[in-house]
Amino acid sequence: MNRGLARQETFLSADCYSAFLDTLSESHQRFQVHVHAYCLMGNHYHLLLHTPQGNLSRAMRHINGVYTQRFNRLHGRDGPLFRGRYKAILVEADQYHLSLTRYIHRNPIETRRPLADQLEEYPWSSYPAYLNLCKSPGWLYRDFTYAALGRRDKYRGYRQFVEQGVDEEVAAFYERQRQSPFLGGEVFQEEMRSRLGEIPPEVSGVAGDGDTSVGYVTIVEVVAMVFERQADDLYKRSAPGRSGANPARAVAMWLCQDLAGMTLPEIGEVFGGVHYSAVSQAVRRIKEKVRGSAELSRLFEAARVKVSGRGL
Structure with missing residues (x-):
């Protein structure tokens, strides 16, 4: 309660x-x-x-x-x-x-x-x-x-x-x-x-x-592994007009919010000092993409399960 x-x-x-x-x-x-x-x-x-x-x-x-x-x-x-x-x-x-x-x-x-x-x-x-x-x-x-x-x-x-x-x-x-x-x-x-x-x-x-929470470093490492990317690539800000080119970065933001309990400003600071509104938009967009793509959904679920397993 x-x-x-x-x-x-x-x-x-x-x-x-x-x-x-x-x-x-x-x-x-x-x-x-x-x-x-x-x-x-x-x-x-x-x-x-x-x-x-x-x-x-x-x-x-x-x-x-x-x-x-x-x-x-x-x-x-x-x-x-x-x-x-x-x-x-x-x-x-x-x-x-x-x-x-x-x-x-x-x-x-x-x-x-x-x-x-x-x-x-x-x-x-x-x-x-x-x-x-x-x-x-x-x-x-x-x-x-x-x-x-x-x-x-x-x-x-x-x-x-x-x-x-x-x-x-x-x-x-x-x-x-x-x-x-x-x-x-x-x-x-x-x-x-x-x-x-x-x-x-x-x-x-x-x-x-x-004691039971999971840190953003673990989340980034796991997401990078699942998406076959370099962890450093997830921390980098996307070039103008290419915000959707790195879905792994957005997935990592999403999991930082859900599994690490991080606030939007905290996530923005970790991922290159972006504004919290940009984080919110990135998370909203990746949720829509995951719902509309079987492959993205599979990758997201694999990352979530691996992160949750490490955090327990």
């Missing part, structure tokens, strides 16, 4: 909500993140994620960082959007997964001023998809929740479950000023503390992020 800096709004229009959902889709594709539930509110969001590869920090860096860039571009602003990286809680799935989806989905009507008359009418959560009222995105994992519910009439059964209200135990957990990084039974919490410490880096999102 995360909130806007100084409680500022993080979603100002339908375009903002859609842009955030795009980042969730990308996190599933690039980091194999399983999204079990989500709810996007005016100044914060809730996500229920499973990261089989143990790469939560990298996935969240992509979600927060890329969405902030998209938000800023939509509204002509710059600077940070969220008050921090994120807050995460490690959950004992067998015992609390189902109740936690209910807590997340009930957020729009549990506020002082409800955001919808009927919960299923709120469009920016996964609840309508759980009721089969809209097409479920391919990256939304509902089956684990339905299995935990144990009802043949899963859509009607899940609606009835959610309408019962939030569990007192879960509500009390979130009302505490100082929350535990673990939500689970005593045995689970003791085991997690013995294995991970009181606040494990991968859960807190504060410490340890730098």
Whole structure:
């Protein structure tokens, strides 16, 4: 979960909500993140994620960082959007997964001023998809929740479950000023503390992020190898009128943004001191070219996989 800096709004229009959902889709594709539930509110969001590869920090860096860039571009602003990286809680799935989806989905009507008359009418959560009222995105994992519910009439059964209200135990957990990084039974919490410490880096999102990130030097080297170019060629600014002649350079910029978490000005400085707007344009153009070319798509995916493997 995360909130806007100084409680500022993080979603100002339908375009903002859609842009955030795009980042969730990308996190599933690039980091194999399983999204079990989500709810996007005016100044914060809730996500229920499973990261089989143990790469939560990298996935969240992509979600927060890329969405902030998209938000800023939509509204002509710059600077940070969220008050921090994120807050995460490690959950004992067998015992609390189902109740936690209910807590997340009930957020729009549990506020002082409800955001919808009927919960299923709120469009920016996964609840309508759980009721089969809209097409479920391919990256939304509902089956684990339905299995935990144990009802043949899963859509009607899940609606009835959610309408019962939030569990007192879960509500009390979130009302505490100082929350535990673990939500689970005593045995689970003791085991997690013995294995991970009181606040494990991968859960807190504060410490340890730098340990799993990948640097731009590695990205450039890998992209150069995949595209059969010299690494030095990727750092050089293109001659006027030939900005599209070096797709490897643009791919490296793209991966620096997505996998290294670099800002556009930082990328511009690395790649010959180009303006951040030029970086943005180069990344946008290479994305279009990758979508339209099977060969470029193959090379991009090969580079991304190799870079991700080195960064883990």
